[in-house]
Amino acid sequence: MNLIAMDFLSDLGDVLTRFVTESGFAAFFTGDGWKNLIMIAVACVCLYLAIGKKYEPLLLVPISVGMLLSNLPLAGMMNEVVLQELPENATVPDLYNIMTQYANGEMAQSNGLLRFFYNLKGIFPSLIFMGVGAMTDFGPLIANPKSLLLGAAAQLGIFVAFLGALALGWAFPNLGFDLNVAASIGIIGGADGPTAILTTTRLAPAYLAPIAVAAYSYMALVPVIQPPIMKALTTKEERLVRMDQLRPVSQKEKILFPIVVTILVILILPDTAPLIGMLMFGNLLKECLVTRQLADTASNALMYIVTIMLGTAVGASAEAQTFLTAQTLGILLLGVTAFAVSTAGGVLLGKIMCKLTGGKVNPLIGAAGVSAVPMAARVAQKVGSEEDPTNFLLMHAMGPNVAGVIGSAVVAGVFLKFLGG
Amino acid sequence: MNLIAMDFLSDLGDVLTRFVTESGFAAFFTGDGWKNLIMIAVACVCLYLAIGKKYEPLLLVPISVGMLLSNLPLAGMMNEVVLQELPENATVPDLYNIMTQYANGEMAQSNGLLRFFYNLKGIFPSLIFMGVGAMTDFGPLIANPKSLLLGAAAQLGIFVAFLGALALGWAFPNLGFDLNVAASIGIIGGADGPTAILTTTRLAPAYLAPIAVAAYSYMALVPVIQPPIMKALTTKEERLVRMDQLRPVSQKEKILFPIVVTILVILILPDTAPLIGMLMFGNLLKECLVTRQLADTASNALMYIVTIMLGTAVGASAEAQTFLTAQTLGILLLGVTAFAVSTAGGVLLGKIMCKLTGGKVNPLIGAAGVSAVPMAARVAQKVGSEEDPTNFLLMHAMGPNVAGVIGSAVVAGVFLKFLGG
Amino acid sequence: MNLIAMDFLSDLGDVLTRFVTESGFAAFFTGDGWKNLIMIAVACVCLYLAIGKKYEPLLLVPISVGMLLSNLPLAGMMNEVVLQELPENATVPDLYNIMTQYANGEMAQSNGLLRFFYNLKGIFPSLIFMGVGAMTDFGPLIANPKSLLLGAAAQLGIFVAFLGALALGWAFPNLGFDLNVAASIGIIGGADGPTAILTTTRLAPAYLAPIAVAAYSYMALVPVIQPPIMKALTTKEERLVRMDQLRPVSQKEKILFPIVVTILVILILPDTAPLIGMLMFGNLLKECLVTRQLADTASNALMYIVTIMLGTAVGASAEAQTFLTAQTLGILLLGVTAFAVSTAGGVLLGKIMCKLTGGKVNPLIGAAGVSAVPMAARVAQKVGSEEDPTNFLLMHAMGPNVAGVIGSAVVAGVFLKFLGG
Amino acid sequence: MLNSILFSTGSDNFIEGLGSAVSGFLITFVVLILICFILYLFGKAFHKPTAETKAEEVKTEEIPAAPVEQAVTESAATDDAELVAAITAAVACCLGRSTDGFVVRSFRRIGKRRGR
């Protein structure tokens, strides 16, 4: 019996030793483990921004938690699927057996939960866009088609940041900012989360996390970034411009709009289909009035399920080795540039339109063209009402605002086409 | 620097040329591209029927949009998964690597969104049936079991259309209407969308789109197709028959019903399990009163999510080469025949039962046996009230109506068994 | 034409013969078919417990239906994916083609619906835990941290049942109760469904059904199992102890709690990540107040969808050959032991704490440490109010109750670490 | 010629199909008649109270409340059809018109059920 007692004690000792040496704390002190510690701090900062500062919490909370969970050492939430090991001198039938096991989910256990979500990242942005479409009212845009020009002009920042990234890549070749990465960075200026995520997923998946974080953070910062630029570029007279009331829009137009836009835009730029097609599908579900249940589901249960999964997956893709680099700094820098230039682009075209129409367009609504629905439109309203509290620009700004969503999806399509995403 | 300028201009030219030659418009003029144009028109017509005419919009809107998106050239929404190319003289380990990449979702990007949904089409009808079960009240059927005979008789059209399709296939061998296709066409007469889709998915997936479109369109046309047949086959006296009030049904019976039907029907016809099993599971969730949340979810969020995905996937499977053929015409023709004959079958057995019971059964309720819940029951009510506005047949017609759902699921099971789906 | 008639009749005969010989009834009389009959009876008993006795119906109804459907012979709801057959002397490109077909869902038809769910069983418990987190209020625990000690003590039953299973396995080697199976059995004593399912999925998937049924049944039996033990172990004076009112808990604490617990626990025990990480993520979604929609979705639509799928999948895994064995009896026996010992563990530490604090802790709340939220807390309240109807222990018992959830997740992490799940 | 038509794949299919159709229709009837039979047993097992016994029970056990409650639960929880029929009937009675026009409003509510 002594032997058993010894066995037991030795087992106990082994077990407790394993417990200590295999804990996550120990992992911080081996190899690059300390980097995880920094990533955890970054995740906590992001959580603070999301919860304390209310920066786009619906996405930033899941992203932060994903980042946290994937950087807690050994948690294995991002473990890849590991197929049964290939025997030496394996034959075709051996591999066939492994395949059969895989097909029947026998290796699924090795799959981390967040990896499971991550592998679906290709379809999530489209599903979110469907939900966004089911919540968007294109009425103000239909009533005032000129808004589309502003929505186009406010994509300027995307291209400037794209060129900026290429210039940085030229100056510092080590950054590895090639055309694909540059396009993904530029699209931050689209101020549209799902568009940025889809483009990055296709062109530069390694940069998914920093680009998504930058996109959503800056979207939340729209009320901080935009007003100084808007005021610097406009005169007091321009900011005081009152706009004519929008014409009423019939339901028929609202129904035709998504159908026509789907056909036209996808014919011109087939690569926009996953974004424009699903955005307009969602909008059709809402506007046709006979599929209320589908529109509700698309913009509630389905969209929020996808948001949880996409958010955590994007956050979980934030590995220390790609996140804690000069690239991330570059992305943050270029992202804010993109936002600023896009705002300027919208305002400047607004000024031109103001001139051309003899003062019928308030240039402030151009800033709403950056997307960030409906935040940017509200910023336009606010800056306008600072000059004249009785001037209500909100509905006029909603036109460029939703036009900006279409605009950045079009730019995404252009990048995917040119760069073969 | 001249060189750079030249480079830039040549790049710009290349890019714009690509933009034009690779647009969807250009694709209409190459090969069979013009067929896509027709399919787009078909999709728009379907959208009009769904929205303008309110033909089963919950399914027809997604189907139409799926059809539209998959026929916009180069949009790639139905792109198949493309595995990494197999190197020449590839060895087993090479293939193992490709498999590992596949398992980790690295090829998922090549997968079109609608293809992703399409690959899940095998499980969607069952999930929808679960939701339908969670919304169906079998009370009127339990109170009046004779309804089941009417629900059986109203499947006549399925078999007639099945034989009609085989006869057409005999007369015009080029149509390729073999046993499997004929069964899938016949099942349109079941007036039950998920049953038709499941059967077709198993037996003749290439015909999924036309059969689904026919099934849902004719279901919406029930108020147009049925009344003339009902009036032609019944006398005024028969239409005036008043029926005894239904007995109350206890909750215990409502709970036992789905359990007993599941066991009995699946034992007799194991192939009905994906339909009857899930229909009755959904119904049990509803009737047992202790799983209200599950019943709610099954008949709301889950069912509508699945409806969106299944609808778009079915629509997206409408390729010009299988849709724009004589077969589709044949399907539409046989489908309406099936509906008409099923209606007649129900009404005729109703007449016999009227005779046998000495005038206690109004033959009009036989027409409700085609399923198309609750439309067909309402048609019976309406035709009856045209003769006598104080005669309320609705609850009596609900019995055959829900029996028809079971009836067509049984026929689907028979077909799957015989034809080895 | 005679020939055709003969053909027809012979076909008809064939078909009807097939119908009878291939029905599920016939299957009961071949081989082990009779065992399915017993399993169907077991499923019906479980249904009765779930509906008639209201034993955790949200899980037991789906589990029972899954058990029923998978044991109806030939229904094929648990059919595995069958890849296209490998040709003889198949080459690597042949296999590559099969893989391509698989990747494009062409073999999906052979996949039973419940098998589809079953293959996802690895991710479902985490998703349910996220929903549970989004519904749990850790306030009472934060206000009274001592609760955590009770939550730890009430895991005693897990380890006792684990050792009991090993002892049984030692006495009856044929049972095959190795370390992995014993751990899965022990975890029943955690009184926490998703934790039991996740642990069993990783360590002993063959025992998934009996362990899940035992876990949920005993959770429902908490009001039966616990009170006698609680009364036997406490004196009347102890049961009359009134506790001080809990301090108010600020929202800041509620927000920090899930973050801190995630980091701390997962660092110590990385294997708890799929449980603790997701539980705390769900809780954070609820407590941070800015992601209300995500918390709602996680605790409603998503959780119930997952519940339906996981329940039916777990039930469907109940094959006669593993379920109708002495093991199942052993599992039921050890399960109830685990519950009883856990209750005793909680109460005994409660007594010690009562002594140490000079009578400020009512030992009854220790029993709530087994989890089974909020049933066990209500039992504590009820047993307490039997002595003194004005003594309200509910909120004080909620602390150990939610601590028990964390406790059993920690034990699961310990088992997964030690046994390499 | 006739031969080649009769014994083509098409004719083979048709003959096989005829067998399938006839036996399929038979099987469908058999299955639904079996369910019908079971439901008759349900009726006997669960619905014993006839008109007379009911009248008695009213006096002794105050049962009538139960059916009312049940009816309410049914119409509310499950299918609005009964409610619709009742309302339609009531309104139609009052106005002495066809129920056609009134169905429209209830239509949308029940319409949900068609959403498959």
Added chain:
Amino acid sequence: MLNSILFSTGSDNFIEGLGSAVSGFLITFVVLILICFILYLFGKAFHKPTAETKAEEVKTEEIPAAPVEQAVTESAATDDAELVAAITAAVACCLGRSTDGFVVRSFRRIGKRRGR
């Protein structure tokens, strides 16, 4: 040296990117101008009633009810923005203050839209 910079991958990328950027911006404008053009056609096709014809219609067809109804549907069913604007305006008018403070309450309601 200059050569090696100019003809590095970086410079190649930049030049190619410049082409892409310019043409991409052009294409974006082209696409959105096309939609703009179609919406002008929408306006012509669906929004014929001018101020005068409207005034006439008022007398003959009692149309004015329709726009009101529509406006209600719009604001209720889709985007609360109009409502918010109107309320904000009304309140701001009364109090003669910036609308800044008032937006907070409506913020949460619209905030849902940002949830992508």
Added chain:
Amino acid sequence: MLNSILFSTGSDNFIEGLGSAVSGFLITFVVLILICFILYLFGKAFHKPTAETKAEEVKTEEIPAAPVEQAVTESAATDDAELVAAITAAVACCLGRSTDGFVVRSFRRIGKRRGR
């Protein structure tokens, strides 16, 4: 004989299991005690106001509104348990009976939480 029993796989498993069980139980306690310790720090960090300071605050800062609001939010938004306890208590007090019977109604509402 004894040997063969003691040194079978079963006995090996049991001995290894004993080590796992003891250390597992220890680890569980360690982890939960750590959380407990942190929560004590929470209490110190976030719950400074004692009875006296609170009384002072009441006079100076009109703080009492906040706790009330918070309590309302808590009970409404999160767990009905408090509410249920309060109601049960109130009703039970009035009637002087066991709370057993009253729990039924609230049961269904809380019951949702068990839905795992």
